[in-house]
Amino acid sequence: MTTELVGARDLTIRYGRTLIVSEASMTIQSGDLTALVGRSGAGKTTLLLTLAGLLRPASGQLTWPNLDPRRDIGLVFQAPSLLPELTAAENVALPLRLRSVAAPEAYRRARAALGELLIEAPDAMPNELSGGQQQRVAVARVLAAEPRLVLADEPTGSLDRAGADIVLAALRRHVQAVDGALIVATHDEDLVAGLPQRLKLVDGVVRQGVSA
């Protein structure tokens, strides 16, 4: 049985004077695996940040009927975005520790997530890792926090094919495990092909559908 995770009605998003999304309405259900597509500069990142609750829409209604947006939404940024003064394991455990998850449990989950993404040096500092490894650590940080809704912005941009497959597989497994949803903003056609739902952003208009 599916549950509604995100509901948007007549959502309008602006970036300064630029209109990004105009009066869009959409629903994200548990189990959805959605590719957010559109040309560069169309506003995919802005839409993802709005759906995550980090940006306020100009107008319209945005709800998360069955989520606590602070806890249950995980965001994978375009760049790895790790705190440079924390180790890989500490970066992954950070969201858990901020929620007061006990340290042993937080670090156990962090190491497990890193292992799932084939990171073998949990105590390495971010600057000791390659760009691809850093991105996988950032994905592990989302997985360890066990959010129901994962929003990923070009998560495989800095990865090779094998790395991208590992990340996508891990995200899929996670979403299934928590009965959640995944929205991936990407230009990667292979990635798009692997996701059944579509959100297409063209000239401020959002079209929701399924892959052909």
Add this chain to the structure above:
Amino acid sequence: MIAARWLAGLVRRRPVEMMGAAVATAIAFAFLACLGAFIGDSRAHMTERALASLPVDWQIQATSGTSLATVDAAAKKLPHVRAVVDVQYVAVPALETNINGTHRTTGRAFVVALPTAYSNEFPNTLRVLVGKPAGPQLLQQTAANLGAAPGSAVIVHTPAGKPAIVVTAGVSDLLTADSFFQTVGVAAGAGPSAPPDNVLLVPPADFPRLAAGGEVIRQVHVSFDRSWLPSDPGKAFNAEVQARNHFESQLTGAALVGDNAEVSLSSAREDGLYAQLLILLLGIPGVILAAVITALVVAVRADRRRREMSLVRMRGMPVRTVVGLLAVESAVVAGVGVALGYGLARLAAHWAFGSSHVPTLWLGVAAGVAVVLSLVSHLAPVRSLLRAGAAAQPGRAIAPAIASGRPWPLRFGLDVILLAVAGLIFWLTARGGYQVVVAPEGLATTSVNYAALLAPACAWPGLALFVWRCVDFVLGRRRGRPTGDGHELVVATVRRRRRLISRSAVGLTVALAVTLSTAVFTATYRTQSRLDVALTVGADVAVKEPPSAHVSPSFGDRLAQVPGVQAVAPQQHRFAYVGADLQDLYGVDPANIAKATPLRNSFVPGTTINQALLDLRRTPDGVLLAAETLHDYQLHKGDTIRLRLQTGAQQRYTPITFHVIGNVKEWPTAPKDSFIVANAAYIAQVTGSNDVGLFLVKTNNPRATAHRIQPIVAPMGASVDDIASARSRVTTASGLAATDLSGLSRLQLGFGLILAVAMFALALLLAVLDRRRALVLLAALGATTRQRGRFLAAEARAVLVGGVIGGVVVGSAIAYLLVKVLTGIFDPAPDHATIPWGYLSLLMGLTVVTASAIVAVMGRLASRAGLSTLREL
């Protein structure tokens, strides 16, 4: 054209950053310009002050065979001459009185022919204590020796052997006795160090009959209009010496000049060097700090500037154009800074010195420094991009490496080396008695032992680096327990950012240390100059009885009843012969004297003042003697000494036995040369008189208390003096008087406060900006405002604690070094430094408030994610 567009864009888009840089430049400019104003102002005042208190500039002594009229005529032709008066004196075998059947005879005495006009032509030379100013005058000490009063007949034993009688009109005090009786024409120190004990002043008409048969010293006393002399004391000294040499050469041996102005200017010249040292030791660290702060303000947008410049370089802009754009930007910042700074400098100079004049030369120097500072601070952040062939890197590193490890000075142990050198030089300076300014009396050359300044010069960077090492060490060993919501991660963050935190803490340390050391030094100076005035006056308030008065110590009980009086101590003032040397003798109550007047350990070399007073209490016939007396008479502690004191109704000099208990260097109201301190009770017992010469009064409000006491003691003819009134009158031992130093200290403390708070604020601001991305990321990961604040607060706390502890330690150490190295500026030398708690509390309070405000406000603003920031994650 492109420069104009660039500038217009900056003004439109970055007005706050540009203005911030201009304000920081203005502060650096104003501080330097004000220091220049201090140098000019203090030097000009030193010459003025050195000569203002000098009643007689030259004492031209006619050599044998030259008539006084010839010398007088030559003196009157001198340029800028203001007053010329002939003076003669002769040594006579003795003076004698026979009053009420009591015969008193002095030893060798001097009879001086002094015209009545003398005190008009040379004000502040002669003060009539009792009697009339016209007619023969006995000096105070002579009157005491002879038991004479106005109207007494004094028998002068003339050199010819024929006694002559002079009826005294009054008893006077010759305020310039030291210089008056100087031996003209001998090297400094070769003549007698003290004026004669017995002196009779007579009108010139009486002189020939008294001087018959004696060798008469004939002098012409001259004063000049000194406004033509250069304001710099060194140059004024040279001009003075040249003028004297010229005059002596014109008279070709007919006269010798005793140049009082030269002696006074020599001292002022020494003070000028001390002022120079103060600039070096107090001012330069402040200027460097101001420069660092300016660079930091510009550095606030260094990262953005680097990216902008990378972009324009990538798009093909030549290095020369990039440099040109930055140069124009820095010139505009410097121009605005100089304009603002000029106004600030005038305001600050007016506040600090009472004059808003800033010398043009110093304005030029400060403007030059401002331009260079602005240029360097604008170009430095992008220097790597300006190198030919350097790769432009507009993007940010994916995960920037945090600065870690120790900086190279710490790796090489530079802090330890510098501190060792500072310690060694300080030890050598201490061994030489802290003689930093070498100014031999009477010689034209003065010099500064600049090597001694190496101690503070090495101590500054040495201590700062050592604080860096300590902060780094402490933070590197911190481990947080995994409790609460990520405490261990906060601690880990601080531990791994310790290089940046240590650097900020050192910045705060230096800023606080500059301010703290200046505050302690100037507070110590103020205390010592107050003590110096108190030494001259005697106490907060001093009641001086006239020579003929008979006042018992019990009168002190009446004075103690006066509102505002906290303590009263009577002090006897007598004279006693040590061998043939007549010295001032002070009889005190060792149990109570310290309650009424400030006594310091430095008064009694080799012991503490408490121990010396205790020894005096335990030894009723004990005496404290001057070092030269102990030396000249080969006396040691425990030795018996027989002093001749006036005893009994006849006031005859009678030998009395005392025991030497120690050495005394300073005492309230005592002269600079030899004197004696003894038990008042013992002196009263052996002389048969407990007459008190002075009552020392302690009070919180000297002026008001003096006013209250005045009517009570007026009927006895006693005079009342207080330190508040005397401060403007009494010249402190260093000509760099409180007015000068208070100006510099106001300047230092005012700017110091601004610089310390600005330094800390900037350090934190840079940390916030540096961590802005991290704060936004934390917010995106679900951290609450409080949790984000904790990351920032931990860093601020580390900077604050490290900086404050470091600042207190370094500031105290530097203050100690300053007080010791500049010991020559103090008289007497301080026992310990004075801590200005009020100012320091204000400084620390403002620093903490600034820290809290920045962490609370900037932290919240920085973590408020805008779209552009979130897109960068």
